Amino acid sequence: MSDTPNLDPFGLARGWMSQWEKLVNEHGTQLLAKPETAQAMQAMSGAAMQMQAASQEASAKLLAAANLPSRADFEALGARLATIEAALARIEQSLRTVAPNSAPPRPPVARTRKPPSTSPDA
Amino acid sequence: MATASAGTAPSAVERAIQRNLKGLGYLASSAPVLGASPKDVVLSRGPLRLYHYHPLTDEVYRVPVLLVMATTNRGYIFDMVPGQSLVEFLLLRGYDVFMADWEAPRAEDRALGMKDYVEDFVGGSIAEVQRLTGESDVSLVGYCMGGVLSVLWAGLNHAAGPKNLAVFTTPVDFQAMTLFQAWSDQRYFDVDRLVDTLGLAPAEMLQTAFDMLRPAGRIAANFALLDNMWNDEFVKGHRMFDRWSNDMLPLAGEYFRETTKQLVWDNALMKGTMKVGGRAVELDKISAPFLHVTAEHDHIVTTGASAPLIGLIGSEDKEQVVLKGGHVSLIAGPNAVKRMWPRLDSWLAEKST
Numbered sequence: 001m002s003d004t005p006n007l008d009p010f011g012l013a014r015g016w017m018s019q020w021e022k023l024v025n026e027h028g029t030q031l032l033a034k035p036e037t038a039q040a041m042q043a044m045s046g047a048a049m050q051m052q053a054a055s056q057e058a059s060a061k062l063l064a065a066a067n068l069p070s071r072a073d074f075e076a077l078g079a080r081l082a083t084i085e086a087a088l089a090r091i092e093q094s095l096r097t098v099a100p101n102s103a104p105p106r107p108p109v110a111r112t113r114k115p116p117s118t119s120p121d122a
Numbered sequence: 123m124a125t126a127s128a129g130t131a132p133s134a135v136e137r138a139i140q141r142n143l144k145g146l147g148y149l150a151s152s153a154p155v156l157g158a159s160p161k162d163v164v165l166s167r168g169p170l171r172l173y174h175y176h177p178l179t180d181e182v183y184r185v186p187v188l189l190v191m192a193t194t195n196r197g198y199i200f201d202m203v204p205g206q207s208l209v210e211f212l213l214l215r216g217y218d219v220f221m222a223d224w225e226a227p228r229a230e231d232r233a234l235g236m237k238d239y240v241e242d243f244v245g246g247s248i249a250e251v252q253r254l255t256g257e258s259d260v261s262l263v264g265y266c267m268g269g270v271l272s273v274l275w276a277g278l279n280h281a282a283g284p285k286n287l288a289v290f291t292t293p294v295d296f297q298a299m300t301l302f303q304a305w306s307d308q309r310y311f312d313v314d315r316l317v318d319t320l321g322l323a324p325a326e327m328l329q330t331a332f333d334m335l336r337p338a339g340r341i342a343a344n345f346a347l348l349d350n351m352w353n354d355e356f357v358k359g360h361r362m363f364d365r366w367s368n369d370m371l372p373l374a375g376e377y378f379r380e381t382t383k384q385l386v387w388d389n390a391l392m393k394g395t396m397k398v399g400g401r402a403v404e405l406d407k408i409s410a411p412f413l414h415v416t417a418e419h420d421h422i423v424t425t426g427a428s429a430p431l432i433g434l435i436g437s438e439d440k441e442q443v444v445l446k447g448g449h450v451s452l453i454a455g456p457n458a459v460k461r462m463w464p465r466l467d468s469w470l471a472e473k474s475t
Contacts, residue, residue, distance in 0.1 A: 008137065010349045021342040028337035033304045042310035045327070049319050071229075079230035082168075089167065109177045111184040111257070113216040115471035 140352030154362060157198030159209050164220075165250045168234055169227040169374070170243040172250055173197075174220050178213040183474035185259045185285050186218040186251050190244060190268035193377070194328055196369050197223030199454050200265075202362050208453065211463050217474065218255060222247045222268070227374040232321035235376035236274070236384070237399035244275040248284070259285035261470060265453055266291050266423060270385070273431070274396070276410065277403035280436075286473045287437075288413040288466060291423045291449055294434060295392045296385050298426030301335055306386050313382040317375035325370040332370075335421050359455060367450070392430060405434040412440040413469050415462055417452040441469070 060070040165172035191197035201209040262284040264272030269292030350356035390396040396403040416428045432442040451457040
């Protein structure tokens with residue numbers, strides 16, 4: 001038995017934590033893999049989704065009453081912006097083929113590298 | 123014995139002091155800057171961002187490399203900080219490196235499906251790499267679901283390439299992912315309702331699912347941080363990985379719906395019945411040299427889920443390598459620097475001329 005004083009306050013906790021982690025992961029995943037757990041989880045997330053949908057609907061009505069844009073309006077705006085972005089991307093693409101990039105190009109690198117084993121100086 | 127005692131006791135006291143001092147510093151300091159290797163965004167389409175990294179050598183291999191990131195996470199896991207960046211490593215080894223990375227899909231991206239991700243995003247990235255480099259050959263390197271997208275693209279376009287196909291921890295037998303199977307049980311999980319209600323699969327939901335694979339993981343990680351607060355390298359690594367693992371992305375609704383139905387429920391990739399945009403994915407027709415690197419202790423994509431892939435790929439030149447590490451430590455961090463990166467380089471170099 002060592003007579004060295006253990007001055008590390010984390011020494012004991014480290015061992016305990018390691019065992020706890022192993023135990024919780026092992027038993028936790030067993031529990032989470034059970035069909036009953038999956039059913040409960042999905043029931044909860046289903047209820048949360050329903051609440052979210054109901055709250056979105058209520059918010060939309062409230063915003064409409066206050067003459068303010070709703071989430072759906074912003075989404076529609078986003079969709080229109082995406083269409084414009086896509087059109088811009090197509091224009092950029094076409095321009096690239098017609099005119100070279102205005103930014104100064106980086107010097108091209110030679111695509112001639114060989115793996116070290118086949119290099120003459122390897 | 124006296125020497126050992128004298129050696130260990132002050133060290134423990136010193137660590138305790140350092141823990142307190144550095145713990146305060148930890149709370150006050152900002153997180154490290156990640157993903158900062160110089161690059162250009164050469165293609166931006168929906169959630170896709172295609173990066174071209176600035177070469178670090180005067181001479182590069184003829185065949186460019188396209189990294190394809192998993193759709194649930196940010197690509198800076200491949201480019202953490204100098205010295206811990208796969209991108210930087212590949213650049214220094216003389217590769218011309220591109221990465222297909224993802225931004226969070228927006229509400230209007232809800233209709234993006236598997237065909238968009240495979241044909242438009244991966245296929246579009248390959249076409250852009252070919253256009254920019256003037257090379258028809260491209261090496262495709264995918265991680266996790268990025269690996270699935272890469273394999274799907276190769277299975278649809280086997281006549282066109284890629285030149286080389288390397289994937290990391292890529293699932294193919296989704297029946298073997300037992301927890302994900304249990305949570306997405308068709309009897310209880312209504313994916314149509316989720317997608318139709320929310321439009322996107324929320325990042326928080328995906329994060330919770332990943333966390334539940336190891337229920338004690340976060341508490342244990344925080345304890346380990348406290349315990350190692352005296353160790354600057356450990357703290358730096360923890361901050362990088364913690365930030366990355368909390369930085370999850372939502373998924374486009376249709377893509378999530380198709381992934382759930384085709385891959386998770388029908389296990390179509392494993393059964394050889396997978397179709398993308400009505401076209402059959404033929405893994406057995408892939409002829410490009412193929413490398414699959416998996417992790418011995420991967421708790422997300424377990425060996426059972428990833429190991430069968432090698433047998434489904436038609437290539438004559440194919441190899442599966444199992445390395446020490448977990449799902450993330452396989453590709454980033456000190457373990458990856460030592461094991462996976464040199465392995466990838468040695469496999470890819472001779473095939474990149």
